[in-house]
Amino acid sequence: MSESKGIWIWTSLSRPVFAVRNDSDQPIYQVRILGQAIEIAMVHAGSVRHATMMPEQAERFQFVQKCTGGILSPFESYLLLRGVKTLAVRMKQHDANGRVVAEFLEGHREVKRVFYPGLTSHPQHELAKRQQRGFGSMISIELGSLERANAFAKRLRLGFLAESLGGVETLVCHPATMTHAAVGAEERARLGITDGLMRISVGIEDVEDIVGDLEQALEQVG
Numbered sequence: 001m002s003e004s005k006g007i008w009i010w011t012s013l014s015r016p017v018f019a020v021r022n023d024s025d026q027p028i029y030q031v032r033i034l035g036q037a038i039e040i041a042m043v044h045a046g047s048v049r050h051a052t053m054m055p056e057q058a059e060r061f062q063f064v065q066k067c068t069g070g071i072l073s074p075f076e077s078y079l080l081l082r083g084v085k086t087l088a089v090r091m092k093q094h095d096a097n098g099r100v101v102a103e104f105l106e107g108h109r110e111v112k113r114v115f116y117p118g119l120t121s122h123p124q125h126e127l128a129k130r131q132q133r134g135f136g137s138m139i140s141i142e143l144g145s146l147e148r149a150n151a152f153a154k155r156l157r158l159g160f161l162a163e164s165l166g167g168v169e170t171l172v173c174h175p176a177t178m179t180h181a182a183v184g185a186e187e188r189a190r191l192g193i194t195d196g197l198m199r200i201s202v203g204i205e206d207v208e209d210i211v212g213d214l215e216q217a218l219e220q221v222g
Contacts, residue, residue, distance in 0.1 A: 097204060
């Protein structure tokens with residue numbers, strides 16, 4: 001997380017473009033940073049789509065899409081429309097569940113550290129409060145070792161072990177051996193991705209069921 005939460009991209013346009021990636025908290029919870037920007041919206045686990053917020057360049061983008069074929073297929077459009085219809089209510093439940101789960105994990109004896117901007121213990125909690133209307137449902141926890149992480153993952157019953165995120169179901173990922181396995185140990189260490197790190201994408205199931213599943217899995221870690 002950074003103050004701007006974005007990068008400048010130099011293009012052939014008349015001015016540089018400020019790009020914002022926010023697929024973990026969603027633009028629906030992001031306080032508007034600039035008058036115009038490019039942001040990424042994940043409206044459903046099965047559909048990730050880009051939205052350009054540059055009306056003055058609409059004609060140019062339409063021309064590029066027509067020439068290159070960078071457009072949605074009918075089925076992709078269906079997935080997008082299906083997700084948009086329930087995005088607001090799903091995000092409210094994601095956010096509510098995420099806060100409860102983060103507080104539970106922070107107080108559990110087997111969890112060494114919790115990374116979630118909604119917690120007051122997070123070093124960038126105040127920044128998140130300024131930039132966001134909610135904190136979302138993406139949580140990372142440090143369990144201390146690969147053995148402990150494996151023991152935790154194997155005991156999950158409600159949560160699935162998968163690389164995806166943002167779906168209605170709770171998904172758990174071990175970055176060191178899944179999403180960032182090809183990065184290399186040295187680079188993972190620089191990024192803070194340890195063998196004991198687990199990423200949790202909290203779903204919209206009953207929060208007591210989610211907490212209960214995490215609790216019984218954590219009991220096998222010690």
